Amino acid sequence: MMVLAMKHNIRPLYFLPYVLWIVLFVILPILLIVYYSFFNIEGEFSFENYRKFFTPVYLKMALSSFWYAFLITVFSLVIAYPTAFLLTKTKHKQLWLLLIILPMWINLLLKAYAFLGIFGTYGTANRLLEAIGVGATQILFTDFSFVFVSVYIFIPFMILPIFNALEKLNPTFVDAARDLGASSWVTFRRVIFPLTIGGVKSGCQAVFIPALSLFMITRLIAGNRVITLGTAIEQHFLVTQNWGMGATIAVFLIIAMAIIMFATGNRK
Amino acid sequence: MKKKWKLSNIYLVVVFFILYSPIFYLVYYSFNSGGTMHHFEGFTLEWYKEVFRDVRLLIIVLNTVVIALLSAAISTVIGVFGALAIYFVKTRRWKNTLLSLNNVLLVSPDVIIGASLLILFTIVGIKLGFVSVLLSHIAFSVPIVVLMVLPKLQEMSPTLIDAARDLGASQWNVLSKVVIPYITPGIFAGFFMALTYSLDDFAVTFFVTGNGFTTLSVEIYSMARQGISLSINALSTLIFLFTILLVIGYYFVTLKNNRPGRLGGRR
Numbered sequence: 001m002m003v004l005a006m007k008h009n010i011r012p013l014y015f016l017p018y019v020l021w022i023v024l025f026v027i028l029p030i031l032l033i034v035y036y037s038f039f040n041i042e043g044e045f046s047f048e049n050y051r052k053f054f055t056p057v058y059l060k061m062a063l064s065s066f067w068y069a070f071l072i073t074v075f076s077l078v079i080a081y082p083t084a085f086l087l088t089k090t091k092h093k094q095l096w097l098l099l100i101i102l103p104m105w106i107n108l109l110l111k112a113y114a115f116l117g118i119f120g121t122y123g124t125a126n127r128l129l130e131a132i133g134v135g136a137t138q139i140l141f142t143d144f145s146f147v148f149v150s151v152y153i154f155i156p157f158m159i160l161p162i163f164n165a166l167e168k169l170n171p172t173f174v175d176a177a178r179d180l181g182a183s184s185w186v187t188f189r190r191v192i193f194p195l196t197i198g199g200v201k202s203g204c205q206a207v208f209i210p211a212l213s214l215f216m217i218t219r220l221i222a223g224n225r226v227i228t229l230g231t232a233i234e235q236h237f238l239v240t241q242n243w244g245m246g247a248t249i250a251v252f253l254i255i256a257m258a259i260i261m262f263a264t265g266n267r268k
Numbered sequence: 269m270k271k272k273w274k275l276s277n278i279y280l281v282v283v284f285f286i287l288y289s290p291i292f293y294l295v296y297y298s299f300n301s302g303g304t305m306h307h308f309e310g311f312t313l314e315w316y317k318e319v320f321r322d323v324r325l326l327i328i329v330l331n332t333v334v335i336a337l338l339s340a341a342i343s344t345v346i347g348v349f350g351a352l353a354i355y356f357v358k359t360r361r362w363k364n365t366l367l368s369l370n371n372v373l374l375v376s377p378d379v380i381i382g383a384s385l386l387i388l389f390t391i392v393g394i395k396l397g398f399v400s401v402l403l404s405h406i407a408f409s410v411p412i413v414v415l416m417v418l419p420k421l422q423e424m425s426p427t428l429i430d431a432a433r434d435l436g437a438s439q440w441n442v443l444s445k446v447v448i449p450y451i452t453p454g455i456f457a458g459f460f461m462a463l464t465y466s467l468d469d470f471a472v473t474f475f476v477t478g479n480g481f482t483t484l485s486v487e488i489y490s491m492a493r494q495g496i497s498l499s500i501n502a503l504s505t506l507i508f509l510f511t512i513l514l515v516i517g518y519y520f521v522t523l524k525n526n527r528p529g530r531l532g533g534r535r
Contacts, residue, residue, distance in 0.1 A: 014349045014350075014352045014353040014356065015349075015353045016349075017345070017346045017349050017350075018346060018347075018349050018350035018353050018410075019353075021346055021350070021406075021407070021410050022366075022369050022370075024388075024407075025373070025385070025388075025407035025410075026369050026372050026373060027369070028388060029381070029384030029385060029387070029388050030372075030384065032384055032387045032388055032391065033380070033383065033384045033387065036387055079283065082279060083279070083280065083283045086276045086277075086279060086280050087280070089276070090280070096280075098515070098519065099284065100284075100287070102511075102512070102515060103287050103288065103291065105464055105468070105511050105514070105515060106291060106507070106508060106511055107467075107468055107470070107484075107485055107488070107504075107507065108468070108470060109470055109485055109488045109489055109492065110291075110294065110488065110500075110504045110507065110508075111290055111291070112492070113294070113488070113492045113500060113504070114290035114291065114293050114294045114504075115290060116305070116492065116495075116496055117293060117294070117297065117305030117306065117496060118289075118290060118293055118305075120305065120306060120496070122304070122306040122307070123305065123306050124293070124306070127306075152286065152287075152290070155283075155287070156287075205375075209375065209377055210377055210378075212377065213377030213378065213379045213380070215379060215471065216470060216471065216474075216489060219493065220489075220492055220493065229379075230377060230378075230379040233379045233380070233383055234379060234383075234474075234475075237382075237383050237386060237475065238474075238475070243387065246383060247383070247387070250379070250380050250383055250384070253377065253379075253380060254376075254380060257375065257376070257377070261375065
């Protein structure tokens with residue numbers, strides 16, 4: 001084979017920069033994280049960090065982080081699926097899709113910042129509440145604002161894979177189901193949803209993992225009320241300078257991530 | 269049927285409204301002379317003037333653009349090599365291993381990338397600043413370039429390479445005259461994605477930037493932590509316009525390259 005002959009001279013050239021990148025920026029950093037997790041704040045080798053992680057303080061934090069990530073994922077899915085479904089039915093779907101994607105390209109910080117204004121004490125949301133007679137409340141720095149803003153930010157990431165899955169769906173299956181007398185709900189539940197579950201899974205993956213590790217939204221919108229795994233890592237690395245503990249939390253985050261990827265992975 | 273169609277349209281309109289209203293909210297108040305984000309007093313361009321007068325901010329914008337262009341260019345080169353490497357590996361197992369390693373940084377949360385690179389740079393002794401930020405942006409942009417280029421390579425018929433070889437082309441010629449021209453749309457897409465990744469990144473940069481060096485996102489974060497200032501709004505508006513231009517540009521580039529396939533008739 002020709003390609004085989006090519007292999008011998010040119011191949012090392014392709015490999016060198018890329019393999020160097022893999023070793024330096026993929027493998028080495030992970031090893032370093034694991035290595036650092038075995039050092040306590042004084043720089044001595046110990047399992048102290050792991051012991052500390054299993055105390056109620058950290059376990060509670062991890063649990064609440066998972067809970068918030070779960071909520072964010074569920075809300076995103078509930079809003080995104082119908083949106084993606086309806087988008088596939090529109091006339092100029094590529095244009096509409098582009099409009100959905102466009103906000104993804106706008107810096108996350110700017111979107112979070114906009115909500116500082118909208119949810120503020122005198123912001124639009126409160127004026128709306130006043131107008132319908134509920135009266136102004138504290139919206140910013142609550143769990144609600146955190147979940148809302150996170151869902152807002154992640155929705156396009158959920159819509160996109162579901163939209164793609166729906167596009168790949170062979171429409172004759174739907175027609176067949178309808179011809180065989182299935183109602184629209186049954187068609188959806190028994191045909192459309194099972195066939196697009198791959199997109200749902202990748203969407204959940206694309207939302208859940210980042211939601212676990214968010215840290216700037218917790219700072220700006222939740223005012224440190226919500227502490228996610230990401231916030232804790234940032235805190236340990238950049239504020240208290242306890243890299244060992246930060247690395248330990250990072251190890252658990254990596255493990256959680258691997259489990260989620262395995263659970264939502266598409267079997268081939 | 270008619271009624272249902274209407275209901276679905278309302279749903280879409282609501283979703284689009286929610287998606288876009290915060291952005292337009294920001295833009296609207298960037299013209300507010302009142303100085304707050306809740307009471308519009310009068311029209312002013314004062315905040316834009318302030319942005320353009322702020323030399324420090326302009327330097328930060330310049331830094332951000334330089335980092336984005338450099339990291340996108342370098343990671344495109346590495347990424348194209350990477351895609352070629354993955355393409356030419358014949359063993360299935362190695363191919364999958366390379367692909368999984370490639371995707372590690374794509375799925376890793378930003379905090380983990382940031383924290384691990386911070387450890388790396390500290391151990392190796394790279395001073396936190398321009399170099400560390402540039403290196404980390406290259407690090408997380410490479411995999412996306414690989415993913416944009418690889419499908420183009422796989423779509424290319426291997427007989428093209430065989431034909432070129434039979435006609436006496438050297439390996440370099442095969443690469444530069446056959447393979448690279450074929451995958452150029454993928455390379456452009458990869459470069460563009462790397463560019464947006466870099467411009468958009470906040471978390472990783474936040475970890476690896478030292479005291480002296482900042483990019484726009486980190487600067488906006490520290491400004492926003494101090495509360496509302498309408499010059500952030502003005503800046504956001506400018507960034508928003510720039511983003512739209514970029515997206516439109518990208519749209520036309522891909523439209524031109526993909527004329528026969530992809531965008532149009534997919535059923």
